[in-house]
Amino acid sequence: MAPAGMGDPGPSGRFGRFGGRFVPESLVPACIELEAAFRVAWSDWRFRQRYAELLRTYAGRPTPVTECHRLSEALGVRVLLKREDLTHTGSHKINNVLGQGLLTLEMGKTRVVAETGAGQHGVATATAAALFGLECVVYMGEVDTERQALNVFRMQLLGAEVRPVASGSRTLKDAVNEALRDWVATVENTHYCLGSVMGPHPYPWMVREFQRVVGDEARSQCRELLGGDDPAVVVACVGGGSNAAGTFAGFVDTPARLVGVEAAGGSAIGRGIPGVLHGMHSYLLQDEWGQILEAQSISAGLDYPGIGPEHAHLSDLGRATYYTATDGEVLDALQLLSRTEGIIPALEPAHALAWLVNAARSGDVAAGTTVLLTLSGRGDKDAEQVMRLLG
Amino acid sequence: MSGIIERGVAVEPALRAGRDAGRKLLVTYVTGGLGSGWVDALRAMVEGGADLVEVGIPFSDPVMDGPTIQEASVRALAGGANPVGILDALRRVEVPVPLVAMTYYNLVFRAGHSRFARMLVDSGVRGAIVPDLPLDESGEWETDAAEAGVETVLLAAPVTPDDRLAELCRRSHGFIYGVNLMGVTGERASLAQSAAVLAKRLKAATDKPVIMGFGVSTPDQAVAAAAEADGVVVASALMRLLLDGGGPNAVGDAVASLRAALDGG
Numbered sequence: 015m016a017p018a019g020m021g022d023p024g025p026s027g028r029f030g031r032f033g034g035r036f037v038p039e040s041l042v043p044a045c046i047e048l049e050a051a052f053r054v055a056w057s058d059w060r061f062r063q064r065y066a067e068l069l070r071t072y073a074g075r076p077t078p079v080t081e082c083h084r085l086s087e088a089l090g091v092r093v094l095l096k097r098e099d100l101t102h103t104g105s106h107k108i109n110n111v112l113g114q115g116l117l118t119l120e121m122g123k124t125r126v127v128a129e130t131g132a133g134q135h136g137v138a139t140a141t142a143a144a145l146f147g148l149e150c151v152v153y154m155g156e157v158d159t160e161r162q163a164l165n166v167f168r169m170q171l172l173g174a175e176v177r178p179v180a181s182g183s184r185t186l187k188d189a190v191n192e193a194l195r196d197w198v199a200t201v202e203n204t205h206y207c208l209g210s211v212m213g214p215h216p217y218p219w220m221v222r223e224f225q226r227v228v229g230d231e232a233r234s235q236c237r238e239l240l241g242g243d244d245p246a247v248v249v250a251c252v253g254g255g256s257n258a259a260g261t262f263a264g265f266v267d268t269p270a271r272l273v274g275v276e277a278a279g280g281s282a283i284g285r286g287i288p289g290v291l292h293g294m295h296s297y298l299l300q301d302e303w304g305q306i307l308e309a310q311s312i313s314a315g316l317d318y319p320g321i322g323p324e325h326a327h328l329s330d331l332g333r334a335t336y337y338t339a340t341d342g343e344v345l346d347a348l349q350l351l352s353r354t355e356g357i358i359p360a361l362e363p364a365h366a367l368a369w370l371v372n373a374a375r376s377g378d379v380a381a382g383t384t385v386l387l388t389l390s391g392r393g394d395k396d397a398e399q400v401m402r403l404l405g
Numbered sequence: 406m407s408g409i410i411e412r413g414v415a416v417e418p419a420l421r422a423g424r425d426a427g428r429k430l431l432v433t434y435v436t437g438g439l440g441s442g443w444v445d446a447l448r449a450m451v452e453g454g455a456d457l458v459e460v461g462i463p464f465s466d467p468v469m470d471g472p473t474i475q476e477a478s479v480r481a482l483a484g485g486a487n488p489v490g491i492l493d494a495l496r497r498v499e500v501p502v503p504l505v506a507m508t509y510y511n512l513v514f515r516a517g518h519s520r521f522a523r524m525l526v527d528s529g530v531r532g533a534i535v536p537d538l539p540l541d542e543s544g545e546w547e548t549d550a551a552e553a554g555v556e557t558v559l560l561a562a563p564v565t566p567d568d569r570l571a572e573l574c575r576r577s578h579g580f581i582y583g584v585n586l587m588g589v590t591g592e593r594a595s596l597a598q599s600a601a602v603l604a605k606r607l608k609a610a611t612d613k614p615v616i617m618g619f620g621v622s623t624p625d626q627a628v629a630a631a632a633e634a635d636g637v638v639v640a641s642a643l644m645r646l647l648l649d650g651g652g653p654n655a656v657g658d659a660v661a662s663l664r665a666a667l668d669g670g
Contacts, residue, residue, distance in 0.1 A: 040562035199588035304515030305465040
């Protein structure tokens with residue numbers, strides 16, 4: 015069992031009562047193989063070196079921490095942004111896919127499948143597949159292929175095949191279902207490159223480890239900036255929760271208050287009930303019978319009815335607290351950051367920003383407090399949608 | 406076991422009896438709550454010669470199912486199907502063969518293990534197949550189910566290594582469900598090569614009934630799939646008939662031709 019320190023969840027993949035490996039028998043050997051491969055790779059300095067080298071020379075790491083002077087003045091709190099929007103492909107998703115891409119090569123597999131909501135993980139996976147010479151199929155809900163048509167084209171340009179998913183709610187949850195169905199049939203040569211800290215063990219742990227570079231970098235950058243101190247508040251948006259998990263991993267052993275922000279229409283911690291979906295035991299939006307409900311959000315990347323099991327555990331422990339932001343608050347926050355700092359955020363991290371705006375105004379975050387916010391992605395992909403919504 | 410079980414037919418004794426009589430076992434599937442005719446379809450399957458009927462309790466996210474059973478699940482759910490309604494309907498069905506529930510774990514977890522198992526038994530359903538609950542996660546459910554009198558059927562896959570296969574055969578009750586192929590449920594043009602290999606491995610590992618399923622739709626495929634095993638599951642092909650407007654009679658006829666083929670007729 016993983017302690018609050020966000021460590022190794024062990025062979026059962028449990029974070030407290032959450033997590034586990036609830037997959038059909040056909041996928042159990044693949045999950046065991048993946049766990050073994052990751053354990054070997056992650057403790058092998060050569061693998062770590064190759065990974066670090068790719069993050070540096072290909073993804074553009076380390077990303078800076080930007081002090082937001084005008085936004086800080088507007089809010090009355092000191093805001094620092096961890097700039098994942100400045101990575102290659104424009105979001106933190108690249109950190110995970112480079113790790114999983116290397117692991118795919120280690121396992122001798124030649125094909126990857128992925129699910130995507132907003133398209134960021136799909137684009138990142140297509141990018142890594144091109145880089146490593148892997149065949150790539152990305153499943154994307156039909157609703158999302160319409161919302162994010164440009165990202166569909168990007169993936170195709172990168173040589174990936176995008177398969178629209180017409181089943182269920184036709185969003186991220188259904189894309190995961192289809193990716194799993196593909197994987198069951200192709201597991202011999204295919205790796206499922208899951209995009210968040212969700213799914214069956216070892217994914218929640220492995221993806222958090224591939225994302226912890228966000229938190230580790232931010233921690234030392236903050237210390238440099240703050241004369242050895244840590245920020246008092248660390249905040250990130252949460253869909254499945256990968257950028258938040260990576261960020262929290264760097265600060266979980268500091269006194270920092272850890273805050274995750276979900277979409278109000280997809281709040282698994284706020285309105286969810288424990289259950290099992292997509293291989294994991296976690297909080298899920300579901301009805302009285304256990305049928306999964308559809309999340310509703312302006313942001314395709316947060317349109318997911320569950321949350322990573324480690325977040326469920328951190329919430330139960332009280333180590334991290336989870337809030338929500340509404341679509342309207344998110345649009346306001348997006349414009350505020352654009353106008354005060356010249357940074358257009360993606361809709362997903364604009365949720366974290368929306369919470370901060372409210373918390374600063376209400377005094378929940380006291381005046382003068384130092385806050386680190388992970389800006390998980392840039393807003394280019396959302397510009398067209400935001401233009402329509404504000405128009 | 407607690408209490409006296411009066412309803413339903415126990416799975417393993419019935420299947421062993423059928424096997425001992427020299428018959429290849431035929432297992433069919435119906436999605437519970439699909440239209441108004443699903444109970445009649447179930448009866449027609451039994452009349453057509455099914456040795457056991459799996460009743461699907463539909464779930465919103467059936468990751469092990471292909472397009473046909475997905476469609477059946479969506480339709481049933483859109484029509485208001487839920488576990489209690491399906492099991493209530495089964496309570497009024499008296500059939501001489503075992504009934505086994507096929508569902509996904511979240512519905513079991515949401516109801517609570519013991520409550521779900523008692524609901525099954527109260528409706529005469531004496532077995533359960535939960536495909537997203539593998540060996541490593543199913544221990545507590547198996548215990549709670551057994552206490553209520555529900556036999557938990559475990560699935561074996563072509564990629565299951567020998568040590569897991571042995572454990573799985575030891576813990577599975579009712580029968581062992583051999584998954585013919587790497588993939589989801591649904592009709593296929595031909596039977597997968599992996600089917601016979603797994604069937605032979607399972608037969609060598611256990612004396613419990615071994616039934617092979619996934620990708621079996623025609624009588625010829627059924628005969629081939631049952632050759633190395635004790636029987637076969639046919640699901641999607643029968644649901645396709647129902648979805649395309651075929652009534653219980655069409656389903657009964659299809660089951661009868663599967664039965665005839667398996668009996669060598």
